[in-house]
Amino acid sequence: MKTIGTRMLISPAKYVQGAGAMHELGEHVARLGENVVVLADKGVWEFVDASVSESLAAAGVRLTKEVFGGLCTQREIDRVAAAAEETGADVIVGIGGGTAIDTAKAVGHALGDIAVVSAPTVASTDAPTSALAVIYTDEGAFERYSFFGRNPNLVLVDTALVARAPSRFIVSGMGDALATWYEARVCVAAHRTAMAGGLATEASLSLARLCWETLMEYGPQARLSAEAHVVTPALEKVTEANTLLSGLGFESCGLAAAHGIHNGLTVSHRTHGMMHGEKVNMGTLAQLVLEGAPTDELDTWLRFSRSVGLPTTLAEVGLADAGREELLAVGRAATAEGETTHNMPFTVSADMVADALTAGDAYARATATP
Template sequence: MKVTIGPAQYIRNKGLLEAAGTYIKNFGNSAALIGGNTSKEIVEVSLRKSLSEHGILLKHSLWYGGESSESNIDSLVADLRDEKIDVLIVAGGGKAIDTVKAVAYQLNKPLVAIPTIAATCAAATPITILYSDEGEFIGIERKSKVPDLVLVDSEIIMEAPVRFLIAGIGDTLAKYFETKSSVKKATPTALNQTAIAIAGQVYQTLLQIGKESVNAVRAQTVTKEFENVIDTVILVSGSVSGYGGDDCRTAGAHAIYSGLTIFPEVHHTYHGEIVAFGILAQLCMENTSDEELKTLISYYQEVGLPFTLQQLGITNLSDSQWRRLGDITVTIEDMANMPFEVTPEMVIEAVRRADEIGNGMLTTGVAAQ
């Protein structure tokens, strides 16, 4: 049995970036920063200053490539393989972090993650989600390492567009619904039952303070609720799969997310936003009642999550497109974690039903922006 719960150390505080060198110095005297262009602009000046104050040379500042794709991973590995660098630092969102987790694995280097948005639990998991260079889901790469240290500056997270936090809430909600389904195939153990308990707490936390955390970002005020949601999205949700392992994996919601990425029009939509719709479709496959779905959609309306295909940018699918969606979605490995066999027809029916119920709710509350 092998269990990887999460990062060795997680630190979250206001203004933390200015003290980053205090923690990173434990990994050596030279570093390379890799991340999204915007994220590097946000962190590099303060990071470089803090590293310098602790005798650490930031030798490189590199763009991760825009997608967590094999070609971008291979390119970064080639660029850095012969460099004398003690530690890799990644700044950005889930795709940047996933990319550098795979790079750090191949180079066998310590990894420090500095999330600049709270949109996924990528900083707390030992897997990389692979996409094509065009953004279409490819698969899950396990030659990836969990960060040795995660530094979260809550002021940086607050200054990001609120839509990122909303997407993070959507992605994190899936932990509860998918874990409940995937664990049905497993024999109960201390670890997977702990994962279920954590997933339940994650769900309750988001229901209780999700709206308040979104309002805090809109008011540009770091509040207790906001920081609790940051921790829930980035760290606590990652521990669900950490404790649960293969018994508590992503399931129907993420499979439907991956299937929907075949449509280029969704590539402007964030991961957690599409996953949120995937939750609704998964619940439809599980024959959840309309009333339960409407209750969840009401929460989506409160925080600003999408709940129709049109809100994801998808309109007027042809019969062949529907068939392709069903055929591809059932091949995604996440779908094998459902406690029953799923057919393409079940996927199509579930997505149609979720969209129909969602459209019926458009006039009953504030639609997602």
């Protein structure tokens, strides 16, 4: 029987980060199994095929390649799980962005005792370290969170690949990571049980705070490094913040309105061209408004967001001239049963979400530099 007030922190078994780390994949995977299915989309395969194939071959690991369909849907999970089962794989590796990695994690869960490896090629989300996946409908709308009994066995991040990607990816990751501290402090103050299964530890709360501090200090530098496609200490630090610090912080502290409102935004087809962290950033703004955050805190958030190129207005996430009914639809989805919006220390309604999005957008537009 779990003790009331139990504190928990969960994490992947191993985290590896550095330029050229993909060339070490075989060395690490060989400790987990000898028959691997690697899932990546067609574009990712074009630039990781040689390093992945050579590394696994050198380690004596049998490789089966699967091409990712593009969305983490139940249909895609079932398809890849069937393929992995047919080959007798004992390891599943997801390479690419958050949806491919979430699919690999879900496949590992479906097959029970198969080891899971996350190998992001972008620093766009904190998905790689977590024991959960975001499942979407075939149309691209948020459907549900799927929770697993364990975190990945290995997370491997090649920062040379992160630097090679368009800078929008690492900037979007900053939006996802920026929410970590704002949501963590709310959940801790409200004594909410985190996704780890208990209350937050001091360590996990400190990691969430460190994530925020790292972004504030190095975010603008990292954006410029990404634009120049070079690996620098700033890019390394922000990659770690976006991936590891944010991942441990959100999972062992909790999510709140920022991610709930992100999920709500997905009901509008007009936002489907936006990246996860870009929509989360608008959720963070709305959460700060819901909390009644002081002006200096809103201004700090706005300055940072603008300095790295994150959206701060509804128009910037595809919702220019959004009407009340459209924002209420977002609010209803954001406050659906089971949504993380309910981790706020007060009851949040659909009307409150619509009001917060409207007010946050108005403040951001009013304070924009001409």
